[in-house]
Amino acid sequence: MIESLQSLIAQTGSRLKLQWLTPEPVTPRPLRDDHPGRARQSLIGSLNCIHPNRLQVIGHAEILYLNELGRTAYTETVKKLFTDRPTAVIFSDGIEPDPGLREAAVQSSTPLLGSALGDEELINHLRYFLTHALADRLTLHGVFIEVLGMGVLLVGDPAVGKSELALDLVARGHRLIADDAPRFARIAPETLEGTCPETLRDFLEVRGLxxxxxRAMFGEGAVVRxxxxxxxxxxxxxxxxQLQSIDRLSGSLSTCTILGVVIPRITMPVAPGRNLAILVxxxxxxQILRIRGYDAGVDFVDRQARAISLDRPDPPRSIR
Structure with a gap:
């Protein structure tokens, strides 16, 4: 789990050519800040003293800006940079910080890092990595499977037939992601990504079998990470x-909120003789049609309304 600056450097340092420009802190330096005024700070970005980032990146453009400031403005900007207590300040493009920046970093106990990569490349890589590493996570009980390119979570009471249905879907060419304990992470405001714990990957428990x-039974194409x-x-x-109470036009479509993201939810009746794989x-x-803007229930109602209007035309107006 990535929670500190030191663990971030340990995992990405060699790939992103990151190195310590000041001594590595002895105690873990958190990437997040629980202080109410700083809890909503962006994780990483170019130097910003108005909406400061937890990781402030300084490239050639920022150095040029700082060098063009007057002495007083330069001092105030540097003071503001370190007063906001960023997790670290990263110099891209192989830039060496000047003595004034080094002194301010030492006085505020702020680590300085350097990288040979350009600022945009460095920010893009770290933002992607941190978005996934620090995303809010939740483990749910169910079977997560890819059907027709859509991620579908099968849930229900124990022994209701989730694993058997998943096995049927895999046999029909769909792909297993996780059984029993899929883990979901909010990687964007309206996006949940589901993965499988390493110890459970590729495995599916089916009662009786x-x-x-x-992966071993159906091949590489039957699973996805x-x-x-x-x-x-x-x-x-x-x-x-309960079956009679289901709306005949719209079915049992509802929604479920997971980690703040609203996900469509369908209650599917389980009964002998129902081919659940085809129904899924x-x-x-x-659901794909709904996303594209088409709803069969609405279309059906509109068609019936047009048929009724044709069968019962408005009476002709009297001529005076």
């Missing part, structure tokens, strides 16, 4: 009264 290795969560299908054994495929195709 035990643990199956899907991660996928965006697009739809939740809740498998429920419903009685006659149909539900996914139906």
């Amino acid at each position: 035990g643990v199956l290795n899907i 991660s996928k965006t969560l697009n739809l939740i299908i809740d498998l429920q054994p419903l009685d006659h009264q 495929e149909a539900a996914v195709r139906h």
Whole structure:
């Protein structure tokens, strides 16, 4: 888990050519700040003293800006930079900080780092890495599977048939992501990415058969490491009264909020004789059409309304 500057450098330092320009801190330096005024700071970006980043990057453009400031403005800007207590200040393009910056960093106990990479390349790589490493995470019970390019989470009570349905879908050419404990991370404001814990990867437990290795049985194309969560299908054994209460036009579509992201959810009745694999495929195709702006229920109602209007035309107006 990446939570400190030191662990970030340990994992990305060699690839991004990062090196310490000041002595490495003895105690872990957190990448996040719990202080209310700094909790919403951006993780990384070019030098910004108005909306400071946790990792402030200084490249050629920032050095040119600082050098063009007068003595007083330069001193105030540098003071503001370190007063905001960033996790670290990173100099890109092989830039060496001047003595004034080094002295201010030492006085504020702020680490300085250097990289031979350009500022844009460095920021892009670190932003992508940190977005995934520090994303809010949640483990859910269910089977996460890719169906027709959509990430579908199968949920329901134990022994309802989630794993058997997943096995049927894999046999039909779809791909398994995670069984039992898929882990979801919010990597964007409206995006959840689901992955599988390393120890469970490729495995699917089916009652009566035990643990199956899907990769070994069906090949490399039957599994995938991660996928965006697009739809939740809740498998429920419903009685006659519950079935009658389902809307005949819109079905059982609802929503579920996970880590602040709203995900479409469909309650799918489980009963003998129902081909759940085909129904899941149909539900996914139906959801794809909804995303594209088409709703069959609305289309059906409009068609019936047009048919009624044709069967019962308005009475002719009287001529006076």
